[in-house]
Amino acid sequence: MVQSTGRAVSVRVADYTARFESFLQDKVATIEEELAGQEVGTAGQPGLDEAGRMHPMVWEARREVQRQAGDAGLYAPHNSAHVGGGGFSRVEMHHVEEFVYREAGLGLGLAALAWTEGPNPAIEHCSPLAREQYLSPLITGEITAAFANTEPDVGTDVLGMSTWAKRDGGDWILNGKKAWITNAHFADVVQVVAVTEPGAGTRSLSMFLVDANMPGFRRGADLPTMMTDGLTGELEFTDVRVPAENVVGEIGDGFALAMSWINWRRLCRGGMCAGWGQWLLHRALDYAQDRRSGGWPIANLQAVQHLLADMDADIYQARATSLVAQAELDALGPFAIPLHREAPRLISLVKVINDEAFARVTDNAVQIHGARGLLLGSPEEKLFRVARNLRIPAGTAEVQRNAIARGLLREHAV
Ligand SMILES: Cc1cc2nc3c(=O)[nH]c(=O)nc-3n(C[C@H](O)[C@H](O)[C@H](O)COP(=O)(O)OP(=O)(O)OC[C@H]3O[C@@H](n4cnc5c(N)ncnc54)[C@H](O)[C@@H]3O)c2cc1C
The missing domain is CATH 2.40.110.10 (Butyryl-CoA Dehydrogenase, subunit A, domain 2)
Structure with missing residues (x-):
């Protein structure tokens, strides 16, 4: 069930996740504690400055985590080894991302793994000079x-x-x-x-x-x-x-490079939704066994059990889709230029299935928590909003269906 993520991971994923866990305890916890003392919000619910931007102290706390993660070699496992990254496959990255999202929740630890503001597959095509000036410092977390x-x-x-x-x-x-x-x-x-x-x-x-x-x-x-x-x-x-x-890259490569960046974001949905989904399921299981109605825990009610079962079913199927599709993509080259013609359908399947499953998971998580699930700033409320957002950036749900249908019709052309 929720412990299933330990299965069939490579030795280097096991090494990475063990080091990441120690990093959360030894480094991130202290920075998070210092940030809490400033009363400027948290990484998951940051305060904003007068212009509406993330409060500079929250931003700086995230930057400190990024730099320390860079020093520890934890920040860029997804980048190719020849540019200083970890050289992990997409399946390995699914396991890493799932672990990070499940363990860090909405905490500062999320910043320890490069995300939208970090080094990406597209920038690996830069010139040797740009590599020195931008790519290498991005990989070590020195710049964003x-x-x-x-x-x-x-x-x-x-x-x-x-x-x-x-x-x-x-x-x-x-x-x-x-x-x-x-x-x-x-x-x-x-x-x-x-x-x-x-x-x-x-x-x-x-x-x-x-x-x-x-x-x-x-x-x-x-x-x-x-x-x-x-x-x-x-x-x-x-x-x-x-x-x-x-x-x-070369002049004229912009569309293909943009798609590399966007496809990277699409594929990261698998580990993110599985990790956060499991975090929410743990919280819902705890809450359902603690909260009472009519003298018994609400976990005794079949209506609530079905919500829990639906969360598990959504997480399981989305995670399975991600692992199967990303294994196929590892064989095709997930960010190859030109991209293999079967890749866009697989990438879009990962995104749309995970985004939509995660939306249902967050909805059920809110429902199980009753009014507390609607409380502004609760993890359930925040992730409900995040899940709604996910269906638009990096290509809307409709655009993913376009890509899936294009792939199907090409394969089955009469
Ligand atoms: C929080 C957030 C962060 C973002 N970060 C970035 C970023 O870092 N960099 C960046 O470049 N962009 C970023 N974006 C932009 C994001 O990628 C776009 O919002 C997204 O691609 C959709 O474009 P749009 O909003 O212009 O909607 P539109 O393209 O105008 O679409 C409007 C509606 O029409 C539908 N539609 C449009 N065209 C088609 C079509 N051909 N087939 C079927 N349906 C169609 C859409 O599915 C949607 O329902 C971000 C957006 C958000 C909300």
Whole structure:
């Protein structure tokens, strides 16, 4: 049941999770305690500054965890070994992510594993110079990144974006505006996707590394979402001069690189939903055996037992989908450019099944806790909002179904 995550993991996953557990106790607990004393919120429920951004003290606590995790070699197991990462397969990463989300819950420990603001598969295609300047410090947690693809007028329809870059000698001049960017307020370097050859379809875009110190780079307003984490905002680029060494991959690779980043986020849903799902199930089991109604624990009521069983069934099927699909993807190359034609369907199956199962899990977790599940700031209430959010970023639920149907129809073309 909920202890099932220990099964069939590799020796290096077992080593990683043991070291991660000690790291939570030896390092993160102290930083978390210090943060609690500041009364500026927690990692899961951060206070915000006057501009609506994550409170700087909460941000700094997360950064300290990231740096220490980098020092301990825990921060970037998902990156390739040849760039300094752990070189873990996607199946191994499912186990790592599931463990981290189950053990850390909504705590500061989540920051110890690189997420949206960390090194990703797309940036591995950068130049040797950019590797030294950006990728290596990202892997050690010394700096953070953002991925800027979405615009105020364009989300799903990526090829309709208007941010553009024009060659000027050896450099590129970048102009445009991006919106809904995670870590817009704090990123040291931004992976910007822009049009370089209008009308060239999937070859029309390129990816550039924009340093936050470059003239013409400006952070815009916070876009407050139901996540209430003060991490999502706008970015503006006005005649930003980007040197050739900050082009990621080749000119024209932008769409494929953006999809690598997005697919990485989609695949991370498996471990995240399984880990958080199990954390919520543990909490629901505890609560149902403690809370009484009519003189007996509510766990004695079949109505409540069915909610618990539904949570288990959702977690089990979503987790199984993730492990099976990610094993297939390990064989195909989950982030290969070009991507194997069978990969998009598998990646979208992981995302849509996990996102939707997790939404039902959080809903049942709230229901079992009654009014306490609705209490602002409770883990059930927060994860209910997180689960609702998950069905939109990194490709909406509808877009995942498009990819699944495309894959099916290609395989079964008459
Ligand atoms: C908290 C948060 C963090 C985010 N972080 C980032 C980030 O770091 N970087 C980044 O670049 N972006 C980020 N985004 C943006 C996110 O990726 C987009 O919101 C998402 O891709 C959907 O785009 P949209 O909001 O413009 O919706 P739209 O694309 O306008 O879609 C609106 C509706 O129409 C449907 N729809 C649109 N086109 C199709 C289609 N072809 N087929 C079927 N249905 C369709 C959608 O499914 C949806 O229901 C973030 C968003 C949020 C909320």
